[in-house]
Amino acid sequence: MPAYYLEVLTVTLGLVLLMAEAFLPTKSKARVGIAAALFLGVILCVTCTATGPTPGNVWPTWIGRFYQFDSLARFYKLFALVTTIFVVLLSVDYRKILVRFTDHPGSENGTGEYYALPVFACAGMMWLASARDLAGAFVALELITITFYILVAYMRRNVGSLEAGVKYLILGALSTGFLVYGIAWMYGTTHTMVCLASHSFIMSGEITNPSGLLFGIALIMVGIGFKIGAVPMQLWIPDVYQGAPTPTTAFLSVGSKAAGFILLIRFIEPLLATEITRGPVLNLLIILAVATLLFGNLAAIPQTNFKRLLAYSSIAHAGFLLLALAAGAAETANSLSSAQVVSFYLATYLIMTLGVFFVLAQVRIQRDGENISDFNGLGKTNPLLALSLTVLLAALAGVPLTAGFIGKFFVFSLAVEAKLWAGVGVAFIAAAAGFYYYLNVVRAMWWGNAGQMAKVNLPVISKLCITLLTISTLVFGIWPQPILALLK
Amino acid sequence: MLALLVFLPILAFIAILLGAPARLTAIGASAANLSIGLYAAFSWKYSCWSFSVPVLEKPALNLAFGFPPDGMSVVMVLLTVIVTLAAVLSGKAPEGKEKLYFGSSLLISGGALGAFAATDLFFFYAFHELALIPTFLMIGMLGRGDRKEAAWKITIYLGLGSIILLAGLVWLTNLTGTYDIAKMIAAKDSVDPHSQKSIAALLLVGFGTLVSLFPFHSWAAPAYASAPAPTAMLHAGVLKKFGLYGLLRIAIPLIPEGLNAWLIPLLVLLLGNILWVGLVTISQKRLDLMLGNSSVMHMGYIFLAIAALVAFPENPLAQPAAVLLMFAHGVSIALLFGLADRLERNTGSLDLSDLGGLAKSAPKLAFVFGIAAMASIGLPGLANFSGEVLVFLAAFKTYNGTAGLGPVQIACILSIWGVVISAVYMLRAYRNIFQGPSVKATESAADLTLLDRIPTVLLILALFAVGLYPNLLLNLLK
Structure with a gap:
């Protein structure tokens, strides 16, 4: 099947789910979520068999102008689908909290859309992975962002969620402004929108004075910086992450960030191939990387709220990813390219982060709190759950033999190879700080006093997902080849 | 064969996690390991001991174990298997904590064996880290006296030491272009004298912290004092030697001039x-x-x-x-x-x-x-x-x-x-x-x-x- 049907399928699925939610009489809206996860799984399988244009199967030219399909596109489509499936499953278990803060407290009446909206965001992420021109990328990005405006503020009787929604709306709109303005400058200087595939546009544009182009690039990078949470565009992250419903936070920190990164990868790829822009773009990236690494990791240290800690941790990981991009490495016989390393890192980040969010959601539901102190004594009440969370957090910190270490290892190798000594030095400080704040939670779990804390009973879905994600963290820590095979 | 030696304790750990009787499994695995280790002492020169599985194509990375010809690894493996068996035999788990107690001991042992047997720098480092985590957990959860303070201190010290060490090792691999320790040593001329000096400093501080070299030693006494017996035996007896082993195995052949400075x-x-x-x-x-x-x-x-x-x-x-x-x-x-x-x-x-x-x-x-x-x-x-x-x-x-x-x-x-x-x-x-x-x-x-x-x-x-x-x-x- 030609790849462009995938987005069509996903959007159709979203619409059908919305209709079904509205018109089918069901008591439990969680069925919508289960159905969404199932059908997304079907699309996942279809994605594996989807093909790009071949001599025997030529795509219409109008599609070819704005849509491409390569291994990177397939990887990020799979990434979006997997993330969305886990997020929807997480939402199903999270509905106990959700129903308390929607229009009809106690009943599931107002919660159906919560399972359908992520599907639309997923379609946006999938399209973004294939976008060839800036206009298409912009529309895909807005599809994601606007969905998130609703999802973040979904618990409308909860002050925190509302506050998060307003902050996300205002800063999201601001970033959109930067992005549009930047696209306008790009178009003005190069006379083309197809900026994400080849670098011919800079060559053919006969640019004598590149400052207009560079200005446009800088503006677009600011806009993307908001999405990936690069310092100094990270301001919204802690508050929005903390206030949003936990599944949405998970979706933001994995899906939305990955969407930002695939756009960034596609955007800088042609820029790095041309002499005029390569130097400035790499300089900008290394500055962003160093600032992000420092801020994300150091600000995470004093956090007491676990969800907020994860927000800072997501900034910190963005720093590592930016460092890999700043190396600007192309693929060689003996080493991976920056884009491959970023993609691999994001895949491991997906596994670890989603696992942590599953545990966090259950602790939130059953112990009614999201502070690190709410994890006290989890090692005594739920040894296996605590062991899983220990593995996941150790992976986030980058302990060897976990998937997280391999990702960091690649990043460091690239940075050393590119001789980015400032970046390497800061990244080491960042990794050391990471050890401290992640293990702080581990300390609370195993050494903290349980007191009156109740045992956490895991629902089936959460139990399966946590087990799966923990085992994957360990397996990919020893045998990362399957993920890398997808990136060839 | 060597892979069996390394993975036996880890498999036993998994078995304990899944519900096998903790003490018996631990003793059985350790005794089996002792006999394999003793057998290795006689036959380690045969090629049947080495083991290699490719893990990554790019950069080339193998999960590889083997006994290099200088015999250091054999002695360290012997030390590990002897102390492990003694540790699981002499420890008495607190009521209801058998799984954690014996499982962690096995994990420390498996990590140490992996580190001593690895011929690949990546897993040499990784297995040591694997062994550190149960050490921290055991001290923090089952220790005596001021265990939380001691556990936190050892975690921070050894975590930082490992990161400094990692910096030195990554630098070395970058200069030599490979992770295979034997190939690294063969390519030691690519480590220029100027880098040698800096790498030597990183490795001395990194390995030194792990071995409690003065003045990076203050984690050791409180940690051992509060650690449960098998953990203290395994860490002080075996795992701590990793730093010295690393200096002998990697630093001395690769950067002799840097160390001399x-x-x-x-x-x-x-x-x-x-x-x-x-x-x-x-x-x-x-x-x-x-x-x-x-x-x-x-x-x-x-x-x-x-x-x-x-x-x-x-x-x-x-x-x-x-x-x-x-x-x-x-x-x-x-x-x-x-x-x-x-x-x-x-x-x-x-x-x-x-x-x-x-x-x-x-x-x-x-x-x-x-x-x-x-x-x-x-x-x-x-x-x-x-x-x-x-x-x-x-x-x-x-x-x-x-x-x-x-x-x-x-x-x-x-x-x-x-x-x-x-x-x-x-x-x-x-x-x-x-x-x-x-x-x-x-x-x-x-x-x-x-x-x-x-x-x-x-x-x-x-x-x-x-x-x-x-x-x-x-x-x-x-």
Whole structure:
């Protein structure tokens, strides 16, 4: 099947789910979520068999102008689908909290859309992975962002969620402004929108004075910086992450960030191939990387709220990813390219982060709190759950033999190879700080006093997902080849 | 074969997690490992021991185990399997914590075996980290006294040490372009002198922190004092040797000139270990803290052997001396920690002023503890003696009368005082605990049971065997 049907399928699925939610009489809206996860799984399988244009199967030219399909596109489509499936499953278990803060407290009446909206965001992420021109990328990005405006503020009787929604709306709109303005400058200087595939546009544009182009690039990078949470565009992250419903936070920190990164990868790829822009773009990236690494990791240290800690941790990981991009490495016989390393890192980040969010959601539901102190004594009440969370957090910190270490290892190798000594030095400080704040939670779990804390009973879905994600963290820590095979 | 040795403890850990009887599984796996390890000591030169599976294509990375021809790995593997069996045999898990207790011990053992057997830098590092995590958890959850403080301290110190170490190792692999240790050594010319010096600093601090080199040692004594017995035995006896092993395996072949630039600071620091920490040890009032400090102190001698090797890379005695002493110290400190735990369970206290006259009620314990104390002091006939004498000989190997004493020789002369210091604190502790009038705590204290004697006999046998016939190990190291 030609790849462009995938987005069509996903959007159709979203619409059908919305209709079904509205018109089918069901008591439990969680069925919508289960159905969404199932059908997304079907699309996942279809994605594996989807093909790009071949001599025997030529795509219409109008599609070819704005849509491409390569291994990177397939990887990020799979990434979006997997993330969305886990997020929807997480939402199903999270509905106990959700129903308390929607229009009809106690009943599931107002919660159906919560399972359908992520599907639309997923379609946006999938399209973004294939976008060839800036206009298409912009529309895909807005599809994601606007969905998130609703999802973040979904618990409308909860002050925190509302506050998060307003902050996300205002800063999201601001970033959109930067992005549009930047696209306008790009178009003005190069006379083309197809900026994400080849670098011919800079060559053919006969640019004598590149400052207009560079200005446009800088503006677009600011806009993307908001999405990936690069310092100094990270301001919204802690508050929005903390206030949003936990599944949405998970979706933001994995899906939305990955969407930002695939756009960034596609955007800088042609820029790095041309002499005029390569130097400035790499300089900008290394500055962003160093600032992000420092801020994300150091600000995470004093956090007491676990969800907020994860927000800072997501900034910190963005720093590592930016460092890999700043190396600007192309693929060689003996080493991976920056884009491959970023993609691999994001895949491991997906596994670890989603696992942590599953545990966090259950602790939130059953112990009614999201502070690190709410994890006290989890090692005594739920040894296996605590062991899983220990593995996941150790992976986030980058302990060897976990998937997280391999990702960091690649990043460091690239940075050393590119001789980015400032970046390497800061990244080491960042990794050391990471050890401290992640293990702080581990300390609370195993050494903290349980007191009156109740045992956490895991629902089936959460139990399966946590087990799966923990085992994957360990397996990919020893045998990362399957993920890398997808990136060839 | 070697993969079996490494993965057996890890598989046993998984089995325990899934519900197998913890103590029995642990003992079974450790005993099986001991027999494999002993078999390896005879047949390690055959190729059937090496094992390699490709893990990554780009950059090329293999999960590879093997015994390099210098024989160091075999000795370390032997040390690990012996101490592991003793540790799981002598430990007594608190009620309801058997899984954690024995599982963690197995994991530490598996990690240490993996690190000593790995021929690939990536897994060399990774397995050591794997072993550290259960160490932290055990101290934090099942430790005694101020366990949280001690656990947090060791976590921070060793975490930071590992990261500094990682920086040095990544730098090295970047210069040599491979992760295979043998290939790295073959490509050692690509490490230019300027980088050598910086890498040497990183590796000395990184490995040094892991081995409690003065002044990065302050995590060790409190951690060992509060650690449960098997953890203290395995960490002080086996896992800590990883840093020394790493210096011998990687730093000395790859960056000899860089290390040579730091020779004088290294000598000063190792004297800090022997003399400064030695004096600190004398002033300890509790047996567990005393043992913890003494294990820090004895690291100084091994560093002295390394320094002798750094000063004169052709020195034929230094490497065997270091490895022999690592083995001897590992066995003797494990024995002492095991006995200290037994002592505390029987008398309820480790405070030297609370104890006395224990030899009357527990003569067997007194006898065995006496042997362990003598070993630790370095009495002839026990393994530590052969190790220490070899170290001193190695330091003087290159002495020639006309040039006078070099820095290594001066350090050696000063560090011989350490033997006196060890005698002072060990004998004083022995007198305080076992001799003199009985006190309330020791009047009716139980002696070693038959079951307790198995691990002690195992360790003492190893001490005597190597002490009386050091060629057992030296032949492996030729």
